Amino acid sequence: MALSILWTAMVAISLLFSFFAGTADAMSSAVLEGAAEAVATAVSMTGPVCLWCGICSLLDASGVSAKLSRILAPVLKRIFPEARKDTHVLQSISGCVTANFLGLGNAATPLGIQAVKRMTALQKDSSVASDGMCRFIVLCTASIQLIPSTAAALRSSMGCAAPFDILPAVWVSSIVSVSVGLGVSTLLARLEKTS
Secondary structure (H helix, E strand, C coil): CHHHHHHHHHHHHHHHHHHHHCCHHHHHHHHHHHHHHHHHHHHHHHHHHHHHHHHHHHHHHHCHHHHHHHHHHHHHHHHCHHHHHCHHHHHHHHHHHHHHHCCCHHHHHHHHHHHHHHHHHHCCCCCCCCHHHHHHHHHHHHCCCCCCHHHHHHHHHCCCCCCCCCHHHHHHHHHHHHHHHHHHHHHHHHHHHHC
16 A cells, blocks of 8 residues: 555656656656566566476476475574474475575565465464564565576566676675575564563
8 A cells, every 4th residue: 555655656746847847748758668668578578487487387396396495494494483383384485485596586476475374374363474474575575596587587688698697796685685684584573572
């Protein structure tokens, strides 16, 4: 709801400023050009995203996802102690983390929703997000990316000759953002318990 209000306010303010500045014609042509470019970009990214989603499906069908889940289990159990109670939660979390490793935010979303639903079923008060849910949302949002496939596909569709040359910057920034996000969420959870 808040985002709808924010976006509506931004559009209304932009329209008002363009009207008073006398640039309404330029703004309307920019809006139409931007819409056309957005459609072209979405269509050009469909192939790479489908490819990586297919690879994720193959990893799942071949059992590699289950093996990754077992490899990630010790770390994820420390971050999400409630996942010890339900192996399906742990599999959904590890699947989401694995999809984010591959830079597939679209493929990670259904697994993330499934994990949150299972985490909700495990707690007594389902009207409030648990500390584990908050940490999970932070982990999924910041997401460590080993292969930023969606970003590379976007760069490639825009004509970049070397779409994966951003790897070192992506690795550093995603590790820092996940570390800071998990640290802050853990600190806030502790502060809430002491207050």
